[in-house]
Each structure stands twice: as C-alpha cells, then as structure tokens.
Amino acid sequence: MPRTYILNYLALLFLTALTTAVSFLDMGPFNTVAAIGIAGAKALLIAFFFMHLVDSPALVRVVAIGALIWFSILMSLTLGDYVTRGWLPIPGK
Amino acid sequence: MSTSSPLALRFQFATEEQQRWVASVGMWVFLATEVMMFGGLFTTYAVYHMYYGHAFATGSNMMEISLGAINTAVLLTSSLTMALAVFASRVNSKMAIVFVIATMVFGALFLGIKFYEYYSHWEEGQVPGFNFRYSGPEAMHVELFFLFYFVMTGLHAVHMLVGMGLLTTLLVRLRIGTVGPGYDTPVDITGLYWHFVDIVWVFLFPLFYLVGRHMK
Numbered sequence: 001m002p003r004t005y006i007l008n009y010l011a012l013l014f015l016t017a018l019t020t021a022v023s024f025l026d027m028g029p030f031n032t033v034a035a036i037g038i039a040g041a042k043a044l045l046i047a048f049f050f051m052h053l054v055d056s057p058a059l060v061r062v063v064a065i066g067a068l069i070w071f072s073i074l075m076s077l078t079l080g081d082y083v084t085r086g087w088l089p090i091p092g093k
Numbered sequence: 094m095s096t097s098s099p100l101a102l103r104f105q106f107a108t109e110e111q112q113r114w115v116a117s118v119g120m121w122v123f124l125a126t127e128v129m130m131f132g133g134l135f136t137t138y139a140v141y142h143m144y145y146g147h148a149f150a151t152g153s154n155m156m157e158i159s160l161g162a163i164n165t166a167v168l169l170t171s172s173l174t175m176a177l178a179v180f181a182s183r184v185n186s187k188m189a190i191v192f193v194i195a196t197m198v199f200g201a202l203f204l205g206i207k208f209y210e211y212y213s214h215w216e217e218g219q220v221p222g223f224n225f226r227y228s229g230p231e232a233m234h235v236e237l238f239f240l241f242y243f244v245m246t247g248l249h250a251v252h253m254l255v256g257m258g259l260l261t262t263l264l265v266r267l268r269i270g271t272v273g274p275g276y277d278t279p280v281d282i283t284g285l286y287w288h289f290v291d292i293v294w295v296f297l298f299p300l301f302y303l304v305g306r307h308m309k
Contacts, residue, residue: 002177009173013166016298020162023303031307035299042295050176050288060117067125071132075139082140 008049015042120282124289131293134245148234150305161302164206171199172291175284182280186273197260242301252290259283
C-alpha cells in the first residue's frame with residue numbers, strides 16, 4: 001500500500017540521518033555497533049515492506065532466511081579463524 | 094481464457110496462487126546467490142578491517158561523508174518510487190510508467206554523484222594502482238582500503254547499470270502493453286532486484302563513510 005511505502009521511506013530517511021549524525025560522536029567500539037545495527041534495521045525495513053516479505057508466502061521467506069544463514073556461515077567460519085588466531089600459545093611459534 | 098495469456102494457469106502448477114508466486118521465489122533464490130557474491134567481499138573487508146583498523150579509519154576520513162549520505166537518500170527515494178511502480182502496475186500502466194521513469198531519474202542521479210566522487214578521488218590521487226599519492230603512515234593499507242572501496246562500490250554501480258537496463262525494458266513493455274495490470278510479474282521481480290541493490294548500498298555507506306571515523 002502506498003501509505004505503508006511512504007511511512008517506510010520516512011523511517012529509512014530518519015535512520016540514514018541518525019546513522020550519519022551518530023558517526024560524528026566518539027563512542028569507541030560502539031560506533032561500529034551502531035553503524036552496522038542501523039544498517040541492519042534499514043535492510044529489514046526494505047526487505048519486509050518494499051520487498052513484500054511481510055505478506056509473502058512461507059516459501060519466499062524461507063529462501064530469504066536461507067540467504068542470511070549461508071552468509072552467516074561464511075562470516076562466522078571465516079572470522080572464527082582470523083579472530084581466534086593467537087589465542088592459544090603454539091610451541092615453537 | 095486464451096492459452097496465450099500470461100496469466101493462464103500452466104499445466105505444471107497446481108493453483109494460480111502458486112503460479113503467481115513462483116517467479117518471486119526464483120528471484121529470491123537469485124538474490125540469495127547475490128548475497129553470497131557481495132558477502133565474500135563483505136567478509137574479506139571485515140577481516141582486513143580487523144587487521145588494519147587504523148589505516149581503514151584514515152581512508153574513511155578521506156571520504157566526503159555528505160555525498161555518501163545524500164546518495165543514500167537518493168537511492169532510498171528511488172526504492173520508494175520503485176515500490177510505487179510495482180503497486181501502480183497492478184492497476185494502471187500509465188501511472189506505473191511515471192514511477193518507473195522517476196526511479197530511473199533517481200538511479201541516474203545516484204550514478205552521477207557516484208561518478209563525480211570517483212572523479213574527485215582521481216583528482217586527489219586516491220585511486221589504488223593507477224594514481225595513488227597518499228604517502229602518510231600505513232600508506233599501503235590505506236591503499237587497500239581504497240581498493241575495497243572501488244571494487245565494492247564499483248560492483249554495486251555495475252548492478253545499478255543492470256537495473257537501469259531492466260527498467261528501460263520495463264518502460265518499453267509497459268508502453269506497448271505486454272506488461273501491465275494483466276501481467277505485472279516483470280515489474281514485481283525488477284522491483285525485488287532494485288530493492289536488493291539498495292540494501293547493498295545501505296551496508297556500503299556505513300562501511301566506507303562512517304565506520305572508524307574516531308579510531309585513533
């Protein structure tokens with residue numbers, strides 16, 4: 001519905017202004033958390049309302065969730081390696 | 094009902110409802126593969142950001158944040174007009190054409206601003222490999238940041254160009270009437286593609302313009 005789209009658009013513009021404004025504050029590591037968190041919220045708004053996930057059949061949602069799951073496997077296994085390097089002392093290294 | 098009508102129930106589907114959604118499912122499967130393509134780049138970016146956070150922050154501070162924010166707003170506006178085009182195509186082809194044209198105008202504006210930025214990076218000597226003049230601390234890793242920037246925003250821009258091509262064919266088909274209230278599937282799935290490309294930019298904007306501005 002056009003009304004939903006316009007409200008969604010206004011919310012997305014607000015979040016864009018928010019993430020830009022927040023980036024000027026020095027919050028240490030929370031700058032990254034805020035930036036990624038707000039981007040995630042915007043992505044969900046776009047997927048649910050502009051891409052109609054909110055009233056799509058279960059099969060469409062399963063595919064969308066599947067994309068997220070595969071991406072999180074890619075991220076978590078890769079970072080699981082790089083982040084944990086050097087956590088355990090390895091003799092001779 | 095004539096069998097040549099695109100909406101006629103084909104023999105491989107059980108119901109019209111199923112036939113209507115099958116294109117959406119197919120498009121989402123394609124978008125899932127796109128998630129993996131961009132996902133590889135995002136993952137690599139995360140790893141190098143972890144290793145060379147300071148250099149990436151230095152690069153991030155060399156970006157024009159206002160242009161990035163304006164471009165995000167422009168692209169979100171194009172997504173709104175695209176969503177409205179999808180809605181309009183179910184009732185009125187003429188209205189859909191207006192919204193498709195609006196989407197193309199905002200898409201072109203986005204690309205114009207993006208290429209202006211690329212031009213500025215060239216002028217400032219921030220193009221890795223070809224014209225990179227920054228020689229402060231960790232210059233090599235700042236160059237790596239700009240390599241990520243050009244590859245990821247470049248791949249995004251290529252997707253935008255493909256989207257513009259899809260919208261052009263949509264415009265023609267809406268005009269000659271092979272797409273419209275009786276058969277709106279092409280508008281629907283082009284919309285899915287356009288919104289997906291928008292989502293990619295929603296992540297690119299903070300990663301290159303915002304993250305690490307205060308990292309010391």
